[in-house]
Amino acid sequence: FTVEKVPTKPIDGQKTGTSGLRKKTKVFTSENYLANWIQSLFSSLGDEFKGTTIGLGGDGRYFNKQAAQIILKIAAANGVKKVIVGQNAIMATPAMSALIRRRKLFGGLVMSASHNPGGPDEDWGIKFNYRSGEPAPERITDAIFGFTQSISEIAQADIPDTDLAVMGSSQYGDFEVEVVDPVADYLATLRMVFDFPLLREFLARPDFSLVFDAMHAVTGAYAGPILVDALGAPSSSILNGTPLENFGGGHPDPNLTYAHELVELQWGEGAADLGAASDGDGDRNMILGRRFFVTPSDSVAMIAANAQQCIPYFSSGLKGVARSMPTSGALDRVAAAQSLPFFEVPTGWKFFGNLMDAGKCSVCGEESFGTGADHVREKDGTWAVLAWLSILAVKNKDTPAGAPLVSVEDVAMEHWAKYGRNFFSRYDYEGVDSAAAERLVGHLRSLIDSSAPGTKFGAYELATADDFRYTDPVDGSVAERQGVRFVFTDGSRIIFRLSGTGSAGATVRVYIEQYSDDVSAHKEDTQAALAPIIAVALDISKLAEFTGREKPTVIT
Ligand code: VG1
Ligand code: CO
Structure with a gap:
């Protein structure tokens, strides 16, 4: 040529x-x-x-x-x-x-x-x-x-x-x-990670059901060959399984807002034991039980806590774990309990790669519905679904037919009872005027400078405030200004950052986290539990004043 x-x-x-x-x-x-x-x-x-x-x-x-x-x-x-x-x-x-x-x-x-x-x-x-x-x-x-x-x-x-x-x-x-x-090499990799015969056997149980929503996106091409052909799930367990050029007109984003079809199903009579969804390109995942949502920050912590027992690839233990900075501290508690090396990186999967290449990290995750491991160097939606299936399969090995199965909710409750619960929520304000968003960030940075440790914000006492700076422990590269965070003496956190994935305007993200080791409070609704600290976040940031927005466009 x-x-x-x-x-x-x-x-x-x-x-x-x-x-x-x-x-x-x-x-x-x-x-x-x-x-x-x-x-x-x-x-x-x-x-x-x-x-x-x-x-x-x-x-x-x-x-x-x-x-x-x-x-x-x-x-x-x-x-x-x-x-x-x-x-x-x-x-x-x-x-x-x-x-x-x-x-x-x-x-x-x-x-x-x-x-x-x-x-x-x-x-x-x-x-x-x-x-x-x-x-x-x-x-x-x-x-x-x-x-x-x-x-x-x-x-x-x-x-x-x-x-x-x-x-x-x-x-x-x-x-x-x-x-x-496009499936063969990926499926071969998943086979190396999971016990396919065990998952197949579990999926064959008449008292267990799975529903996976491909949201008319790329995992539609993977769900059939992997979940149905290789693992034996009934084809009726796949929703929106045909990839479409416009994803059926929706946002192929697996969260409580955009995956509403799955959410309605899981909160209704026909709920499956495990409900899951993935995004446009198959790297994100959402995990649901019956009337139960596993927030992604918890999902990575729960997978990490159970990995060695439930997933053959991790049978000799984890090398270490990592999360992005705004992701809740649930994973930190697992790392501490199991004496695992732990890393906190900026938002975006690219920061996990070096840690994995250096053999420092096996499992990692982000609050934004991203969970993954070192079998690849991207977050992996289908992997997360198989990881949860593995946890349920192993925990139900001895559950006789007819007896109630250990559910997604049971796994979560047991985890919180042991480690405590990190209530977490993210508020997104999409389509904000870019200049207004920059002024908001400017205000927050000046608030960092003017707030000494010990400053009271409502009922919360400031421990530290900074704009997150990350030094890669492998190559020494530095990433600056990765998010403004206010950390309080009780471990609660309020974090602000601007999205780097939008195609027009600005999206302001507010991340809120509060820890509780009171088992009697663990069933509480997230928004109710976080209401006081959310009020503080909106107040100190003057978010409504800067953006003209009274309410977020998406809450996760
Ligand atoms: C968002 C998420 C981030 C994720 C990124 C890519 O970025 O917050 O955690 O890694 O999307 O995910 P931002 O800059 O908009 O907050 V994906 O599935 O779009 O590749
Ligand atoms: Co994606």
Whole structure:
């Protein structure tokens, strides 16, 4: 093939956020927008990737199929030897991470804006994962951004479009495209982690039921082969299992607001013993019991506490555990009780990768419905569902037919009785004016400076206040200004940060946490338990005054 050099000009604002580059679809489909970023990615990698193989796939959203063809042409022209593409351009984020690791790829591209809605008027996005399957570290994303600011031409191969519906290889000169099953490598990785025969046996019990909501997103392509074919769940246990380009018009975000179909089911007569949902690209998860919600900060703590007994991959114990800074301290208590190394990192999965590569962390999680482990380098929605299934399967090994099963709620109550409960909630204010959000953060930073330890905020006495700064214990890199936090003497916390995954305007996130070791209070409703500290958070931040918002758009 021949390589054409297409002249182009830098386009503003191609800086990646918490997880890749996300914009309105119309921005990405505008002239050279995607091509500029892809060329900048290859330019930033120097000669390092030449002659290597990379992966490509996405969450099935609108524009992915066209985007894949654009990416293949630029990859060929820049000297990539081979691209492995998921059939129909499908590849869940954790599956890409598994593919990179199993096939020792140089990296992989995931076309996804995760839980953001899809379609011509909604969002599109792309992210790059590196050699060990981890989200590209900031030194790479910063370099890409640098190239986007000075780019003058795009190299493009004049190869025909590849039929991505058909598995198999196509050769174009020295360049090869191989279309593969997007499930196979990922399933092989999950088989290495879990006891599939045990899970199969448990799912076959007539007194146990599972419901999984794929939200018309990418896990629709995985739920059938994994939950039904490999584990024997009835196909009726999968809801919204067909991936659609616009996710059926919804937000493919597994939380109590957007996964309302599943929530209604789990709070109704037809509730299953375990209810779960995943997001657009398959890395998030929500875990529900019957009329019971497991907040993600608790989920990671409960999985960590039970991992060694219930999941074969962890049978010799955990190397360590980690959570993002705004995630509640439930995991800290498990780490302390089991004398495990513990790490607190900034928001975003990229910070866990170094810890895992260095053998310091086995299980980690974020409050934002992200849970995962070192079998891959991304959070993993399906993994979390199988982890909970494993916990239930092991705890019910001796439950005779007809006797009540140990439920999700029982697991949670038992955990809280042992470790105490960290009540946690997050308030999101979406679509806030960016300048107003910046003024709010400015106010909070000045509040840090003016508040000495011992200052009273309502009934709470300040222990420390800061803007979180993280030094990576492996490579020494520093991430600054990762969230304003107020920590009180009783361990309660109020944290504020701005989202880095939106495509327009600003989203203000307020994270609230309060600990209780009083077993009689553990059944209390989260919002009721946190009402006093939430009032303090809204008061000291003057959030309503700065943003004009009386109420959050989403509460999780
Ligand atoms: C959000 C979450 C963060 C998560 C990120 C990517 O980021 O808060 O915990 O890692 O989304 O998740 P932010 O900057 O908007 O708060 V995903 O499923 O969108 O890849
Ligand atoms: Co996601």
